[in-house]
Amino acid sequence: MxxxxxRSLFLIILLALAGSWFMHKFYLSLTEIRFNPGTGRIExxxxxxxxxxxxxxxxxxxxxxxxxxxxxxxGADSLLKEYLMESFRIEVNGKAVVLNYLGKEPEADxxxxxxxxxxxxxxxxxxxxxxxxxEIFEEQVNIVQVYQGKWNRGLLLxxxxxxxxxxxxx
Numbered sequence: 065m066x067x068x069x070x071r072s073l074f075l076i077i078l079l080a081l082a083g084s085w086f087m088h089k090f091y092l093s094l095t096e097i098r099f100n101p102g103t104g105r106i107e108x109x110x111x112x113x114x115x116x117x118x119x120x121x122x123x124x125x126x127x128x129x130x131x132x133x134x135x136x137x138x139g140a141d142s143l144l145k146e147y148l149m150e151s152f153r154i155e156v157n158g159k160a161v162v163l164n165y166l167g168k169e170p171e172a173d174x175x176x177x178x179x180x181x182x183x184x185x186x187x188x189x190x191x192x193x194x195x196x197x198x199e200i201f202e203e204q205v206n207i208v209q210v211y212q213g214k215w216n217r218g219l220l221l222x223x224x225x226x227x228x229x230x231x232x233x234x
Contacts, residue, residue, distance in 0.1 A: 091201040104183035132170035155191040191229045198223040
């Protein structure tokens with residue numbers, strides 16, 4: 065998809081979500097992927113609603129995690145790491161990227177989760193699989209923004225389309 069089409073689709077989704085804000089809960093995550101030329105690493109930031117993550121982890125493990133609260137049990141961060149590593153993958157130039165979980169950071173109504181790759185070659189193609197929460201919520205939309213220098217493009221992924229590929233510069 066072209067950047068113009070993705071932006072239009074993103075705007076339509078945001079307007080629809082805003083219009084239905086009081087009528088029903090929406091299921092949305094934001095993932096930002098950046099190539100750091102200084103380190104040669106892919107840096108990933110995911111903004112996800114904690115109650116949705118808690119539900120996914122409860123369904124998967126049977127453990128009530130209550131992420132980013134005083135009630136978060138020991139080991140909850142390890143469960144989150146495992147879940148993210150199963151649900152999110154990147155390939156650069158056709159090769160799987162090894163990701164390391166760096167941690168999480170609470171925000172007013174969300175949690176930022178951080179991942180970083182081992183050094184990789186400068187991306188020409190990037191294949192992203194973002195299936196976070198799609199097994200729980202049929203309406204889940206995962207917005208993925210990929211940045212490399214001044215170039216950036218986005219993907220809208222969901223239960224039916226969990227992966228997408230971008231060519232840097234196009």
